[in-house]
Amino acid sequence: MKKNISLILGIILVFIIIGIWVLSFVHMPYNPNEMNISNRFLRPGFDSDYILGTDNFGRDILSRIMYGSRNVLLVALVSVTLGSLVGIFLGALAAILKGLTEKIIMRIMDGLMAFPGILLAMMLVAVLERGIKGSIAAISIFMVPVFSRLVYSMILDTENLLYIKAAKSYGSSKGQIFFKHYIPAMLPRLVTQFSSSMGSAVMIETSLSFLGLGIQPPFASWGLMLSEARQFFLVYPYLAVAPGIAIIITVLGFNLMGDGLNDILISRRSNDE
Amino acid sequence: MLSYVLDRLKSSILVLFVVSIITFFVLMIIPGNPAQLILGTDATPEAIAELSSAMGLDKPLYQRYLSWLLDLFKLDMGKSYVYGESVTTLIGRSIPVTFSISIFAMAMAVFIAFLFGMLSAIKKNSIIDYFSRSLMQLGTAIPSFWIGMVLIVYFGVRLKVLPVSGFVPIDRGFADFMKSIFLPSLVLAIGEVGTLLRIVRSSMLDSLKQDYMDMARVKGLSAGTIYIKYALRGALTAPLTIIGMQLAKLAGGTTVVETIFALPGLGRLVLTAVEHRDIVLLQGLVMFITSTVVIVTLIVDILVMFLNPRIKSFHRGE
Numbered sequence: 239m240k241k242n243i244s245l246i247l248g249i250i251l252v253f254i255i256i257g258i259w260v261l262s263f264v265h266m267p268y269n270p271n272e273m274n275i276s277n278r279f280l281r282p283g284f285d286s287d288y289i290l291g292t293d294n295f296g297r298d299i300l301s302r303i304m305y306g307s308r309n310v311l312l313v314a315l316v317s318v319t320l321g322s323l324v325g326i327f328l329g330a331l332a333a334i335l336k337g338l339t340e341k342i343i344m345r346i347m348d349g350l351m352a353f354p355g356i357l358l359a360m361m362l363v364a365v366l367e368r369g370i371k372g373s374i375a376a377i378s379i380f381m382v383p384v385f386s387r388l389v390y391s392m393i394l395d396t397e398n399l400l401y402i403k404a405a406k407s408y409g410s411s412k413g414q415i416f417f418k419h420y421i422p423a424m425l426p427r428l429v430t431q432f433s434s435s436m437g438s439a440v441m442i443e444t445s446l447s448f449l450g451l452g453i454q455p456p457f458a459s460w461g462l463m464l465s466e467a468r469q470f471f472l473v474y475p476y477l478a479v480a481p482g483i484a485i486i487i488t489v490l491g492f493n494l495m496g497d498g499l500n501d502i503l504i505s506r507r508s509n510d511e
Numbered sequence: 512m513l514s515y516v517l518d519r520l521k522s523s524i525l526v527l528f529v530v531s532i533i534t535f536f537v538l539m540i541i542p543g544n545p546a547q548l549i550l551g552t553d554a555t556p557e558a559i560a561e562l563s564s565a566m567g568l569d570k571p572l573y574q575r576y577l578s579w580l581l582d583l584f585k586l587d588m589g590k591s592y593v594y595g596e597s598v599t600t601l602i603g604r605s606i607p608v609t610f611s612i613s614i615f616a617m618a619m620a621v622f623i624a625f626l627f628g629m630l631s632a633i634k635k636n637s638i639i640d641y642f643s644r645s646l647m648q649l650g651t652a653i654p655s656f657w658i659g660m661v662l663i664v665y666f667g668v669r670l671k672v673l674p675v676s677g678f679v680p681i682d683r684g685f686a687d688f689m690k691s692i693f694l695p696s697l698v699l700a701i702g703e704v705g706t707l708l709r710i711v712r713s714s715m716l717d718s719l720k721q722d723y724m725d726m727a728r729v730k731g732l733s734a735g736t737i738y739i740k741y742a743l744r745g746a747l748t749a750p751l752t753i754i755g756m757q758l759a760k761l762a763g764g765t766t767v768v769e770t771i772f773a774l775p776g777l778g779r780l781v782l783t784a785v786e787h788r789d790i791v792l793l794q795g796l797v798m799f800i801t802s803t804v805v806i807v808t809l810i811v812d813i814l815v816m817f818l819n820p821r822i823k824s825f826h827r828g829e
Contacts, residue, residue: 349529352801354760361797364785365540445767448656449782464656475664482657490652
């Protein structure tokens with residue numbers, strides 16, 4: 239029973255964020271980019287017109303948080319999807335074809351893994367443009383080695399199992415074996431990895447925006463909001479509260495969901511980890 | 512044993528070679544002529560052509576790669592156009608900052624992770640276990656720039672006990688040095704402690720289930736001996752590997768924290784290089800940082816092998 243707490247809590251948190259994201263298309267209290275200098279630095283409060291307060295340009299923080307959820311989720315979802323597809327493809331190619339293909343692909347993956355933290359993403363942003371497209375490309379490439387190594391090792395683990403050998407012996411093609419046998423066998427781990435990768439993608443996106451390398455002003459993004467708050471938060475600490483909590487809820491949600499899925503989808507000796 | 516070390520050495524060199532290819536060719540895609548970037552927009556075409564040939568930009572790409580690689584071996588990484596100084600000098604000056612906060616951060620993370628990881632494995636499902644498991648999740652979910660800002664407000668502004676920005680070198684007083692690196696290191700430690708705690712806890716749980724633990728209990732050894740001498744020793748391999756990876760990651764991945772606390776470290780150099788598209792500086796930094804990662808990982812792998820010779824045969828099957 240206990241192991242499902244992560245999953246339930248994770249799903250609740252992810253639903254909160256998705257709810258905010260959906261709501262941002264239906265209704266936002268104010269225009270998130272509309273400046274109103276006479277209303278700057280209004281403190282948050284439930285009796286106020288601006289529940290989460292306003293920033294240094296008098297923009298409504300709640301609307302900016304809602305609008306920012308679009309960018310964060312868009313970047314994370316698109317880049318993890320792209321990165322996982324390419325990663326799965328390359329990992330499978332290496333494991334199934336073997337030989338020189340395997341060596342070249344896996345050495346490139348080792349090389350990509352040697353870039354610590356957000357260094358690879360930062361280097362790619364230097365080459366690409368700053369903004370949504372640059373962030374998506376950078377985070378996608380960051381995700382490729384994660385998925386390709388996972389798929390590679392999973393195929394090597396299963397290729398000697400009897401049912402795969404049987405499929406080979408009656409002449410199934412490599413593609414058939416991959417889609418009919420490997421993919422279903424790998425799905426639980428891939429789903430788990432996808433969820434945790436969403437968490438790290440959100441973290442990288444917000445870090446890039448915080449450093450000024452992601453989504454550019456005046457558009458709202460949580461990392462950018464915190465970066466803009468840096469100049470004023472010593473006097474107005476509330477500026478940093480809402481974006482920080484939004485990021486924590488999102489990352490925590492996807493991570494917990496990944497852990498919970500891991501517990502129920504992948505049979506393991508114990509539920510300790 | 513020697514063959515394993517040689518094997519790992521060979522693959523480390525191969526990884527660095529691949530990294531050098533990725534770094535060189537990816538950064539070549541940057542639009543615009545580097546000579547133009549250095550001289551500015553009002554430079555004459557002749558001046559640009561002259562500088563281009565002086566920088567070797569008119570040679571074929573593979574020749575430029577080879578000469579760049581040869582210069583790397585001589586520790587000549589070229590000159591940064593933003594700072595107007597040699598990249599080697601700039602990196603040398605930033606190393607003490609980044610390495611101090613990384614090492615101190617890992618020391619804190621290791622202490623907290625082992626303390627709570629062991630306790631929570633020994634007293635599974637107790638209050639301390641729930642606390643540790645919450646710490647695991649929160650540690651990885653809290654963005655470092657946010658916790659950094661919170662700590663600055665609390666320690667720096669409310670309590671006024673710690674400086675909120677800048678770095679004091681160790682030769683200007685140990686106390687001031689520690690004060691200047693405490694908050695940044697704490698922020699980094701919070702980011703790393705979750706992953707490490709998780710590994711310590713699960714290795715410890717595994718280790719507690721081993722037969723030799725029953726044996727130790729049957730022999731009537733004291734709790735301290737059982738947990739420290741037997742269980743902990745059996746549970747060291749996985750955490751050590753992770754510590755190595757985290758240390759390597761920190762050595763090159765502290766940009767965010769260095770930005771918040773205005774520390775003149777490697778991460779700040781990376782950010783400046785990216786912002787100004789200073790290709791020469793970025794190439795040098797990336798090669799230096801990835802080499803650090805690869806070397807630290809290699810050392811840790813060899814250490815782990817000495818602790819646990821079974822690894823040797825395991826790795827060979829890879």
